[in-house]
Amino acid sequence: MQSSAIDTTTIVTSHHEAAAHGHHAHPDHRIFGIIVFLVAEAMIFMGLFIAYLTFRAVAPVWPPAGTPELELLLPGVNTIILISSSFVIHNADTAIKKDDVKGMRLWFAITAAIGAVFLAGQLYEYFHLEFGLKTNLFASTFYVLTGFHGLHVFFGVMLMLGVLWRSRKPGHYSSTSHFGIEAAEIYWHFVDVIWIILFILLYLLK
Amino acid sequence: MTQLLQDEAAKTPPAPPIQEKKREWLKYFSFSTDHKVIGIQYLVTSFFFYFVGGFLATLIRTELATPEVDFVSRETYNGLFTVHATVMIFLWIVPAATGAFGNYLIPLLVGARDMAFPKLNAVAFWMIPPGGILLLSSFFVGAPGAGWTSYPPLSLVYNKPGEMIWILSLLILGTSSILGAVNFLVTILKMRAPGMTLNKMPLFCWAMLATSALILISTPVLAGALILLSFDLVIGTAFFNPTGGGNPVVYQHMFWFYSHPAVYIMVLPVFGLISEILPVHSRKPIFGYKAIAYSSFAISFLGLIVWAHHMFTSGTPPWLRMFFMINTMIIAVPTGIKVFGWLATIWGGKLRLNSAMLFAMGFLSMFVIGGISGVMLAAVPFDIHVHDTYFVVAHLHYVLFGGSVFGIYAGTYHWFPKMTGRMVNETLGRIHFVLTLIGFNLAFLPMHKLGLEGMNRRIAEYDPKFTALNLICTIGTYILAVSTFPFIFNVIWSVFKGAKASSNPWGGLTFEWQTTSPPPVENFEIDPVLEIGPYEYGTEEAVKIIKAGPFLALEAAAAQG
Amino acid sequence: MNIPGSIATLLIGIAVTIVSLWYGQNHGLMPVAASTDAPLVDGLFDIMMTIGTGLFLLVQGALVYSFFKFRREPGDDTDGPYIEGNIPLEILWTSIPAVIVLGIAVYSFEIYNSMGGLDPMDHSVAHHSQPTHEMAKMPGAAIAGTLTDTTIDPVSAPLEPAAIPESIPGTTSAPQEMTIQAAGLQYAWIFTYPDSGVVAGELHVPVGTRIKLAISANDVLHAFWVPEYRVKQDAIPGTPTELAFTPSRTGEYPVICAELCGPYHGAMKTKVIAETPADFNAWIASQKVASAAGLEDAIALTAAEKPVDQFLAPFVAPLGVDAATLQQLHSAHHPSAS
């Protein structure tokens, strides 16, 4: 505005110099953003877990009398499947860092398939359980926790399918640009870790 | 020297109307990704909801003018205070303090061109209006009437559709707040200008960092509680319903695990605003920068481990009550550090007593009253007497209105010239301040006595012996309502007709004052580099920087005239 | 800035102290103290009020003083002095509040303890049918009414005018301790005296006896509060809680429901009537006679099988509610039930 009246030269030059040093590459903060967001996600689960533990602690008998025993075999296998998928998906990351789009696609497809198998197993378990959502407090927490986690698995599978879809375009992902792949991987590890806690709480802790 | 700038600014003729300006207002109704537009969108939206919430409060107080139930029905009354509190907290203070000022100021203060994730930012904002309208629409199906705390089992049996709407709307607003927090954290941690180490950030950034961390950790737990509550409500599970083996107290723990931190979510950003405003208008450096910066984190941390002080009568085990009592009281220490730091900042300065400064000092004065009554509430034996009485209502309005609202007013006056390029009318601003101060104290001071003497909260009818004090409260409320008129008029008038603002009307040192008013689309034409700490008033360099004018956006300044 | 040490500061300090001390004792904000706990709570409040007043005067004084003293001279465009901080001063105003706050915490702890808040709980209350699961099942406020010194027999304590301990039910003296069941429901309290089977809508208590309320809730949360006794406890459906106090003055005081429980929450009020042991026993006797005929109904052990309005019917008269209102309340509140 009235800059003519004031001696600005010294300050201005120093700023131009700074600008010349090149502050123009816009660094990508999205991965950091995903991690921050997952803190919030973790806290929802944490809240639900602690609610579960409190119900457990407060109840005179747990699980409430008459709750059928949980079958361990199927969820156990499911757990192993899900954990192994974390290793599988990591191969995709290694592949894309070597610009191996094909390899990446392969590993993503496998991980997505594993996710689908997990979900199918979960649904199978739901249909063969002897209690329903409203049977008792244990049953309700069981369904809400596993269901909410299942929703996250489903979303993870969708993410992978999305990446697969996008990767049809050559050059969309490369060793230097692969945010979607990294994000999906981090998310998938997160979903895995949550499942492990959940499995311990619901199935193993008696 | 600041006066000089101001005078010159007043003399410069207004910029010739550019064609584009005609349709510029449209962008405020669009999915804009410019953080400044989003900030103003937040501010205007939340002010709108403030008036809605205040309108509901006026109805509440009108009902309470007499001991009988004569103005609204009991059912409506419960809906009124439930929606009043929900609107005030989730649609006014949270979006205004974090959303509006966070979005407008953070990129400017750290010297960035925008937030880290501009689109996400817009998404977060555009969840607010639908969430708010959804909440208000509950009045058509029977408003939720279980209080803003919505304790089951009452919330499970009373006005179920309204309750469900309340839950949905809170889930939307909570998500919006989480997305905002992610954005703030990344922007502050990753996008600061060269030279700006954490210890050289403006204090508002520290406050927003602490607030965002708090949002990120606590809000999801509320979401968890609400998910379980909605299962109970809609499907008939029994998480919180004792008839099915559930436990209503678990809900209280989950709710307060969020809602106690929520009170700091509502006040920490305002602490940040105050830390920016006081030094500028006192022309003195902030007193004890590091202490004020770090105490925000102390408050955040302590804020996470005090929630059960809302549950001293809920059958909480005695040893736990003692634990929560002591934690709660300790919060007075970091808060005191801030308060005394602010007082020392003012002390010996050259105070410019304009509207922004008046509201900032009013904040200090009123907040301390609320803080002291808070420490009293933390004392278990005393809280057992006054829990769920008007003493608590008095406390919460002293901290939330005397604290947050005064602070937001201060911020609005302080950054109005930056946001709009126009000055506000100071006379109207001072009238606004005086009326607010008087109305506020009339409305809420007597509530302390009411509560101590035995008036419980959330009642539409009360013992006739409380009539006189209640009448004073009601009159105070009407004065408060009237006090907003000069403000509303002032703001609208000034946007169009106010004197043109210079780039740095207050002589501030943070980056936003080194660019034009309002700043150009990407804030700065020259990437800012930290030359001087944010509060180095009284030094040679400060005078030089302030004299330099909008040197971070010279071209925009030239184009403006 | 140095810590100011001038005479003026000293005088101001003394003045603030005197005013605070005076106001802390003379605020007149609390209602009558009618239980043995009340003076303890009031003592705590007085101390907090004294400290609060002092802090208030200090902060507001500094603000108002600055407001007038440090306002900018017209035409003075220079900045104020460059003072960034002062470590000793900062340490001072960190440690003083810390000390104050810890002091209040310790004092509150003491008071709470002497009110019986931390005593190991007496689990003789009839309710505990479920196996106790220690931590979680811990009942609520057991604020026992005895004074700090438990060796003093509360009955012969000077507060109590007319009690000569004989402690045989049915005579004119008061027992040392009495358990009364208090059930909260929308929108009334029902008090049951297990020893005599009397059921009432108002709480009659003998002065000088330590009253233990076994509190339960039938529908939603309620809270039992007597402002003059300074005690409050939530009634939680599904979780029994208890509350103890010792009335020290005869008279009628309001019993207020302090937890939002529905539209008529504000109307959920009754009275506690503190009487001399003789009057109390006379009242119990009269109640026994009055309710002898309808006792089976009144005890309402079959509550679970009856809809609320029928269940409530026997109490309609004592509660001062007529049956039609009751019906209306009930159906307004449970639309599906009618």
Ligand code: HEA
């Ligand atoms: C902005 C919002 C806000 C803030 C900042 C606070 C701050 C505090 N609050 Fe408040 N509070 C609420 C909003 C807030 N509160 C609301 C909304 C409720 C009611 C919810 C409901 O039930 O609906 C509530 C209720 C509430 C309760 C429960 C009452 C009850 O229901 O029974 C308690 C109890 O401990 C409490 C304590 C405190 C304390 C100790 C602080 C402290 O952080 C205050 C610290 C500040 C100071 C102490 C002043 C400055 C310090 C000094 C000058 C230093 C020297 C001071 C001393 C040595 C004391 N608050």
Ligand code: HEA
């Ligand atoms: C930030 C939070 C906030 C704010 C700012 C306010 C502001 C006000 N509140 Fe609120 N209040 C709460 C948060 C807040 N409140 C909470 C959390 C509760 C607890 C609820 C519960 O128990 O669940 C509560 C409860 C509460 C009660 C207790 C109800 C009860 O327990 O029965 C009362 C009673 O007096 C009250 C009054 C007021 C008044 C008079 C104002 C005034 O300050 C409002 C002043 C503003 C105005 C008057 C608006 C001005 C404009 C107009 C009127 C113009 C008309 C409209 C247009 C132009 C669109 N509030």
Ligand code: CUA
């Ligand atoms: Cu019962 Cu309120």
Ligand SMILES: [Cu+2]
């Ligand atoms: Cu709190």
